[in-house]
Amino acid sequence: MQEVQKPPNQKYIKNFIVYAEFGIPEVNLESYRLKISGEVERTLSFTYDELLKLPRKEIVEDFHCVTGWSVKNVKWEGIPFKSLIEMARVKEGVKWVMFYSLDSYTAVVPYEDVNRDNVIVALFMNGDKIPLKHGFPARPIIPHLYGWKSAKWLTEIEFLKEYVDGYWEERGYHERGNVWEEERFKGQGGRHLRRRPVL
């Protein structure tokens, strides 16, 4: 049997460390909406009840924070990202996706990294509604990217043709953040997005 490799320079720990750069927000489900915007044929807006009625899938994946900790086998359940892409009819030429959170946190990811079968907008974590401190009502789960790309308290998904920094990207963190290629900071790791000198 082939052993599943641990990502480079990560250590497994038992429990998540909670991060909330802007504090844990209050969530009002009456006014909460998840919006799909930007370069789409159809702008969408879902209430929490509407999100709960969409078809869901379950994934079990390890979670990796760029600071070096990982948690094994987290079970998430939510809306397949590909089904949101279909519902909104994302336009040709989209290259990036920006996530916006209730607390003003933002994170950017390449479109090709979310247009995959094991990427979801999670509503459930380990069998229960996502606990508030872990991002209730919704957060994107992109298992092969570092945890900072998983914006908790998600309120908007914007499809973009041009790159824009999110919160941590503005502070030097990588545009993609692939854990297997160790893309922690801009200019490190992976093949595609390495900054080439402009001559």
Ligand SMILES: Nc1nc2c(c(=O)[nH]1)N[C@H]1C(S)=C(S)[C@@H](COP(=O)(O)O)O[C@H]1N2
């Ligand atoms: N809104 C928001 N989302 C966030 C963060 C944050 O500070 N605010 N921190 C990120 C980071 S760096 C990590 S590793 C994970 C941690 O998830 P957890 O707080 O559920 O453990 O959330 C990510 N999503």
Ligand SMILES: [Mo]
């Ligand atoms: Mo993180």
